[in-house]
Amino acid sequence: MTAQEVRLCGLLLREHFGEVVEKVGTHLLRSGAQNLRTIIHETGISLDLVKKSLCVLVQHGACVFSSGRKGPGSPTEYQASSDRILRILRYPRYIYTAKTLYGDTGEIIIEELLQRGHMTMSSNVKTVADRLTQNMEEGRSMDYSEVSSAFSNLVETHFLQRCPPLAGLGTTDASTPATPATPANPTTPATLATSATPASTTVPTPESFPDCYKVPHMTLIGRGKRQLSSEDGEEQRNAKKAKLDSDTHGDEGIYWQVNFERFHLHFRDQAIISAVANKLDQTSSEIVRTMLRMSEVTTSPTATCTKPLSANEIFRSLPSSYNIPRPILDQYLTLLVDDPMEFVGKAGESGGGMYVVNLHRALANLARATLESVVQERFGSRSARIFRLLLRKRHLEQKQVEDFAMIPAKEAKDMLYTLLSQNLVQLQEIPKTPDYAPSRTFYLYTVNQLPTARMLLQNCYKTVANLIERRLYETKESKRLLEKSQRIEAILASLQASGAEPEQLTEVEEMITAPEKQQLEALRLHINKLDSAENQVDETIFLLESYVNSTATPAS
Amino acid sequence: MKMAEVKVKKETNLSDPAEVENRIKELCQQFPHGITDQVIQNDLPHLEPQQRAMAINKLLSLGQLDLLRNSSGLLYRLKDTQSASKMKGSDNQEKLVYQIIEDAGNKGIWSRDIRFKSNLPLTEINKILKNLESKKLIKAVKSVAASKKKVYMLYNLQPDRSVTGGAWYSDQDFESEFVEVLNQQCFKFLQSKAEAARDSKQSPMVQRNSSFATSHEVWKYICELGISKVDLSMDDIETILNTLIYDGKVEMTVIAAKEGTVGSVDGQMKLYRGVNPIIQPTGLVKTPCGLCPVFDDCHEGGEISPSNCIYMTEWLDF
Numbered sequence: 001m002t003a004q005e006v007r008l009c010g011l012l013l014r015e016h017f018g019e020v021v022e023k024v025g026t027h028l029l030r031s032g033a034q035n036l037r038t039i040i041h042e043t044g045i046s047l048d049l050v051k052k053s054l055c056v057l058v059q060h061g062a063c064v065f066s067s068g069r070k071g072p073g074s075p076t077e078y079q080a081s082s083d084r085i086l087r088i089l090r091y092p093r094y095i096y097t098a099k100t101l102y103g104d105t106g107e108i109i110i111e112e113l114l115q116r117g118h119m120t121m122s123s124n125v126k127t128v129a130d131r132l133t134q135n136m137e138e139g140r141s142m143d144y145s146e147v148s149s150a151f152s153n154l155v156e157t158h159f160l161q162r163c164p165p166l167a168g169l170g171t172t173d174a175s176t177p178a179t180p181a182t183p184a185n186p187t188t189p190a191t192l193a194t195s196a197t198p199a200s201t202t203v204p205t206p207e208s209f210p211d212c213y214k215v216p217h218m219t220l221i222g223r224g225k226r227q228l229s230s231e232d233g234e235e236q237r238n239a240k241k242a243k244l245d246s247d248t249h250g251d252e253g254i255y256w257q258v259n260f261e262r263f264h265l266h267f268r269d270q271a272i273i274s275a276v277a278n279k280l281d282q283t284s285s286e287i288v289r290t291m292l293r294m295s296e297v298t299t300s301p302t303a304t305c306t307k308p309l310s311a312n313e314i315f316r317s318l319p320s321s322y323n324i325p326r327p328i329l330d331q332y333l334t335l336l337v338d339d340p341m342e343f344v345g346k347a348g349e350s351g352g353g354m355y356v357v358n359l360h361r362a363l364a365n366l367a368r369a370t371l372e373s374v375v376q377e378r379f380g381s382r383s384a385r386i387f388r389l390l391l392r393k394r395h396l397e398q399k400q401v402e403d404f405a406m407i408p409a410k411e412a413k414d415m416l417y418t419l420l421s422q423n424l425v426q427l428q429e430i431p432k433t434p435d436y437a438p439s440r441t442f443y444l445y446t447v448n449q450l451p452t453a454r455m456l457l458q459n460c461y462k463t464v465a466n467l468i469e470r471r472l473y474e475t476k477e478s479k480r481l482l483e484k485s486q487r488i489e490a491i492l493a494s495l496q497a498s499g500a501e502p503e504q505l506t507e508v509e510e511m512i513t514a515p516e517k518q519q520l521e522a523l524r525l526h527i528n529k530l531d532s533a534e535n536q537v538d539e540t541i542f543l544l545e546s547y548v549n550s551t552a553t554p555a556s
Numbered sequence: 557m558k559m560a561e562v563k564v565k566k567e568t569n570l571s572d573p574a575e576v577e578n579r580i581k582e583l584c585q586q587f588p589h590g591i592t593d594q595v596i597q598n599d600l601p602h603l604e605p606q607q608r609a610m611a612i613n614k615l616l617s618l619g620q621l622d623l624l625r626n627s628s629g630l631l632y633r634l635k636d637t638q639s640a641s642k643m644k645g646s647d648n649q650e651k652l653v654y655q656i657i658e659d660a661g662n663k664g665i666w667s668r669d670i671r672f673k674s675n676l677p678l679t680e681i682n683k684i685l686k687n688l689e690s691k692k693l694i695k696a697v698k699s700v701a702a703s704k705k706k707v708y709m710l711y712n713l714q715p716d717r718s719v720t721g722g723a724w725y726s727d728q729d730f731e732s733e734f735v736e737v738l739n740q741q742c743f744k745f746l747q748s749k750a751e752a753a754r755d756s757k758q759s760p761m762v763q764r765n766s767s768f769a770t771s772h773e774v775w776k777y778i779c780e781l782g783i784s785k786v787d788l789s790m791d792d793i794e795t796i797l798n799t800l801i802y803d804g805k806v807e808m809t810v811i812a813a814k815e816g817t818v819g820s821v822d823g824q825m826k827l828y829r830g831v832n833p834i835i836q837p838t839g840l841v842k843t844p845c846g847l848c849p850v851f852d853d854c855h856e857g858g859e860i861s862p863s864n865c866i867y868m869t870e871w872l873d874f
Binding site for chain 1: 724730732735739754759760761764795796798799801802803804807831832833834835836837838839840841842843845846847851854856861862863865868871872873
């Protein structure tokens with residue numbers, strides 16, 4: 001874990017859960033696994049607050065606990081996972097993907113689950129139905145069954161999964177369902193901290209449980225409730241909610257979480273498809289899309305390539321709307337195999353030719369294109385030429401670089417040294433004699449893709465952290481103005497509700513002067529720009545992370 | 557009588573070394589490829605080895621004979637009369653330097669290397685080189701490899717590509733603008749070809765194949781454009797096309813071609829085609845931080861920080 005990651009994690013935690021959680025979270029990230037007493041001692045935060053913070057982190061899966069390393073009976077230790085915290089950055093993308101795939105219902109299901117870490121199906125369905133009803137026209141409402149079928153769909157496609165059951169923590173199981181879906185639940189960590197039951201030190205993956213994607217039988221009939229705006233309505237609703245929550249629906253104790261891995265596989269497939277569309281054409285990308293969809297269930301997430309598919313199978317699975325005749329499909333497949341990017345490979349001749357999608361090679365190609373793009377934008381196209389040249393030819397002397405790239409010696413030297421100083425290019429010395437005399441040494445320039453990708457990944461983390469800092473700063477600078485505009489909006493809303501005269505309304509509106517309005521508008525633009533930039537950088541992060549992870553797994 | 561004649565002849569031969577020399581020269585003219593010691597011995601059987609050696613040495617020192625070595629032994633050959641006449645009035649040192657420069661051919665030779673080969677002091681060599689240059693026997697050419705390094709070669713020789721740098725250099729300056737223009741023109745050609753292929757609405761295989769252009773076609777296009785003052789060879793164009801490959805804009809494949817097809821070399825043909833990049837500029841470089849020159853010095857609370865970053869301010873107000 002690097003300083004950049006910790007900094008970014010801290011900022012993300014502060015934004016989503018506040019400063020106390022940030023402090024506990026970054027402390028855990030910096031110092032590794034620790035027990036409750038050490039955390040309190042080293043952070044200087046009160047026991048109650050630390051417990052609550054840990055609870056929040058555990059609720060969101062950002063922190064795991066295990067029995068102490070000093071043998072049975074030693075205090076439980078907590079460990080934060082930076083990977084999970086960094087996922088917060090990608091929340092908008094998960095939600096957007098759910099929206100495009102499953103519509104508004106899917107969007108809100110995922111949004112609720114992401115906001116609460118994990119929850120039972122029944123409570124999720126209820127909340128979602130309520131929220132959807134809220135946005136509907138007067139007199140209409142959302143049926144629970146509709147939402148739960150959308151939920152089941154998401155489970156079937158593995159976008160949602162059950163939380164792994166906590167081994168040997170019977171006491172917690174008994175206590176948590178009583179208060180589901182409340183993130184700041186202080187009872188959980190207390191139970192965890194005192195629980196002396198030794199849990200296995202290796203955290204089991206959710207996939208290792210057979211029921212991971214099994215939807216439980218749930219008895220939940222009814223429709224979404226509309227939230228009433230009046231004060232007494234609020235109380236009434238709360239009372240109702242409490243009453244509803246106490247009802248049983250037959251799925252207590254089964255908690256669901258978002259399966260990030262599945263989303264990442266989806267993102268990866270999308271990236272490959274769009275790369276094919278850019279490089280070749282739309283039709284080729286549709287063929288690759290079909291191939292990827294066919295192998296979604298049969299291919300393991302870490303496989304280097306998909307299971308072989310015969311041309312016949314692909315032909316049958318192509319949506320008829322594409323209208324691709326069989327001979328043309330064969331031509332397209334041959335072209336895809338011939339392409340130097342090798343997104344698609346040929347695995348055999350049977351069944352009209354067996355084809356695979358080279359997932360890891362595609363990721364490596366995409367990562368390489370990302371590196372090239374960074375060099376191109378930052379140092380110009382001539383430097384990018386040198387960079388690509390080195391990627392292609394591995395090791396080259398300075399003179400060779402000048403000759404191949406057709407760049408004058410002086411400029412080429414300048415570019416090479418700049419790239420070298422930024423660690424994008426490495427220098428390898430090969431002495432002819434053991435004394436390393438410069439006149440008798442070969443100096444070979446080279447590019448190492450994997451370390452360079454890792455370095456750029458760190459740069460991305462720093463960039464996102466910078467963007468967040470800047471956003472916080474911008475908001476802080478205009479705090480007074482923002483508060484004022486909020487106050488005025490509230491006044492306007494209440495006046496409108498009470499049916500005030502139009503003159504009165506304009507009078508209140510004019511309390512914000514024209515320059516102030518301009519300033520607010522500018523601020524809004526700035527925040528939007530920073531937000532979208534964060535998401536864009538996250539796309540780069542995703543590509544580089546997937547590439548780095550793909551090189552780590554041994555070829556299966 | 558006959559005996560006397562022979563005797564006379566022999567006497568004149570022996571008494572006049574010039575006669576012997578003339579005879580040797582005649583022999584050399586008869587055998588332009590050179591004669592061995594044995595040939596002279598056969599022709600002048602009565603000549604003392606010592607006298608023979610004297611005559612040959614004299615001819616050698618006058619620069620009229622060349623001494624060569626081949627598998628059967630030493631060979632004598634008449635020296636080029638032209639160069640001999642050019643060298644009239646030159647002393648031995650000058651001839652030596654000239655010889656060294658002549659041996660270097662059109663690659664040229666550096667004055668330091670002349671010094672090593674001739675064992676003459678540098679001042680002397682400089683004087684001789686100046687002399688020879690003024691007589692227009694040799695010329696100095698600036699090498700592209702090192703701008704301060706002068707190499708010498710015979711006056712009438714065309715310098716080698718490694719010295720001048722070929723078509724891409726004029727007065728040992730690299731013509732980078734010329735290269736860029738050619739680079740763009742080649743790409744434009746390949747791109748328009750690829751577009752035409754895409755618009756043809758034929759089967760995908762035909763589309764792909766018709767988007768390829770051979771290096772010969774590109775060469776012809778560039779020649780017909782007439783943007784180049786110098787004559788470019790096909791190799792030159794291939795070098796340019798290679799830079800396009802390193803720009804990530806072009807792909808190359810090699811196919812087997814029928815012998816004698818236009819543009820094929822050793823039964824192979826190089827095909828080039830313009831391609832699209834697989835991704836748009838990545839997200840990182842769309843932010844000011846991705847391009848920031850002081851990225852590594854940037855820390856919150858420091859002199860350079862995200863809060864007071866001027867690049868960020870400019871970008872936000874853009």
